[in-house]
Amino acid sequence: MLILGFIGLLFGMFSIGVMQLILATAMPFIVEEIGGGALYDWVFSSYMLASIATIPLFAKFADIYGKRKFFILGMCFFALGSLCGGFAATMPYFIGARVIQGVGAGIISPVAMAMVSDMFPAEQRGKMIGLFGLVQLLSNLLSPPLGSFITKELGWSWIFFLNLGMIAFSMLLVLLGKTVQESKSDMKLKEIDILGGLLFGGFCLLAVTLANALSHQGRFGVLGAALLPALIFTGTMLVLNERKQKNPIIKMEFLKTQIIRRSLISAVLSGAIMYGLAALLPLCGVMLSRQGFPLDESKTLLFFMVSLTSGLLGGSRLNKLQLGQVPRYLWLILSVSSVFLLYSLYTVKIVPFCLFLILMGLSAGGIMATFLINSQNAVESEDRTVLSGLVQLGRYFGASIGVTLLIGMLPEVSLISGVGEFIGAFGLLVLLCLAGVLNEIL
Structure with a gap:
């Protein structure tokens, strides 16, 4: 049945989405066990870089040689990376496993979306693609508590081993699912x-x-x-x-349009902020918990991800009001919130810290929804898929930079002794938010 293959795609995307945030929650404990705190940021950046290098090329390879084959290939890479990650005993080995996972994710993400277009007629595609968004939202909400539970009750290696089960189930459903006639590109290999x-x-x-x-x-x-x-x-x-x-990887004509330039810069900055906070907040939560506050690595991340998810949903509705200045106002709110978040951390006021963290999540989610829709509205329909891929690459690039910069502001993870040592990282976060305001104004 066709629906089996589609459910397999959903499980595949969920296995990718949930891994990122579960791992972010578990990383403080992984570092305690295998060491390598100086390489903490590369656990996230290496994954993003591998995906960046893989997405544009393999998306086109799949168009030529068959999407289903490349989906299975991507899942095999992701499974191999998960297996190696579960058995990792040193940080360099662990980062190597993350690179393999990143390659797999870079193959899977664009191919899975394209497969939906082959599986369903035009009138059903919107609803089915919307389910991918629901899967991402679920992974945002479930990952922090799941990561904390698995790490503390079973051990962090089981994050990877349990994920292997989902990967195997996804591959099985896709293989059992009814084969459809795939649309293939006429592009030659030499034209890539x-x-x-x-x-x-x-x-x-x-x-x-x-x-x-x-x-x-x-x-x-x-x-x-x-x-x-x-x-x-x-x-x-x-x-x-x-x-x-x-057939360029980056279509330079896009950069001639002001709203697309703004959207791409916003993609880079919002990726840096979102993924930077996803890596930073669990570490901060561990320190707050050790100092006797009712927070931990999962709660701090959960506050941010729940509000980010709500912001994504709300942001898509704000655009229906056709308020062209929505991104500018959201960047202003995000910047002000980041300043008060920094002050709350400096004065160790936990309730305001949580409230401003939630407000940052709402604003960041709204920004991510609005700049994508605004940029897509600025191009013809045949360019929207290419532009969406470019926005995704921009977000991943920003994520790699953001995680590196924010985590790099900390002492080596094993040497962090209190929340005061996070002031520099959260101060840099303020500057990233202000850069978003300048991008909207200039």
């Missing part, structure tokens, strides 16, 4: 912008490495001086390559 994909991946890796060096060293040292020219050179080569490609 492989060089652009490699340059874009290299640019992102250099940018994250530079951010890591700056945040950990606190200054522009020898490593930064070496990385910056390489970053500029790679970026220049990327732009030159994309301008001459028939």
Whole structure:
């Protein structure tokens, strides 16, 4: 039956979505057991970078050679990464497992959405794609308490082993599901912008490495001086390559439209804020709990994710009112909230801290919903899929930078002794929010 294959796709997407936040909740305890606190940020950044490098190329490979085959391939990569992650005994090995997972996720995400278009007629696609959004919302809400429970009751390795069960179930349903006639692209392998994909991946890796060096060293040292020219050179080569490609990874014409430029910058900044907080809040929650406050690693993250989910739902409805200034107002609210969040942490006022964290989540969720819809409304229908992929890449790129910068502001994880050491990271968060306001105004 066709519906079996669709349910398999939903389970596959849920296994990816839930892993990210469950792992964020468990990471403080994983570091305590296997060490490697200095590499904490790379657990998240390496995953995002692997996905960034994979998404644009494998989405096109799947169009040529078959989406179902590449969905199964992506799930195999994700399963292998999960298996290696569960048995990881050192941080470098653990990060290697996350890279493999990132490759799998980068294959699965665009392919799963495209498979829905092949499975269902046009009048049913909207409803079915909407279920993917519901799956993401469920993973946002369930992951923090699940991560805390599994880590404390079963051990953190079971996060990966239980996820393997979902992956296997997903693959089984997709294989048993009724085969549909897939729409395939007429594009030839030689027409795929492989060089652009490699340059874009290299640019992102250099940018994250530079951010890591700056945040950990606190200054522009020898490593930064070496990385910056390489970053500029790679970026220049990327732009030159994309301008001459028939099917570029990054369609440069998009950048000529102001609302799309704003949306892409918002995607980068909101990705940095969302994923940066997802990595930062569990660590902060552990410190608050140790100091006797009624918070822990799951509650702090849960407050943010519940409000972010509500903001995503509310933001999509605000756009129906056609208020062109909605993103600007939301960035202003986010910035003010971040300032008061910093002050609440500095004065250790927990109730205001939670309230402003919730307000930040609502604002960030609203921003993520509005900039995507606004940018899609600015292009023709045939460009919307490409633009959506570019926005997703921007968010992942921002996530890689954000996690690296915010976690890099902390001492090595094993040396953190109190919430006062989070002041620098939350101060940087304020600057990221203010950058979003400037992007809307200038």
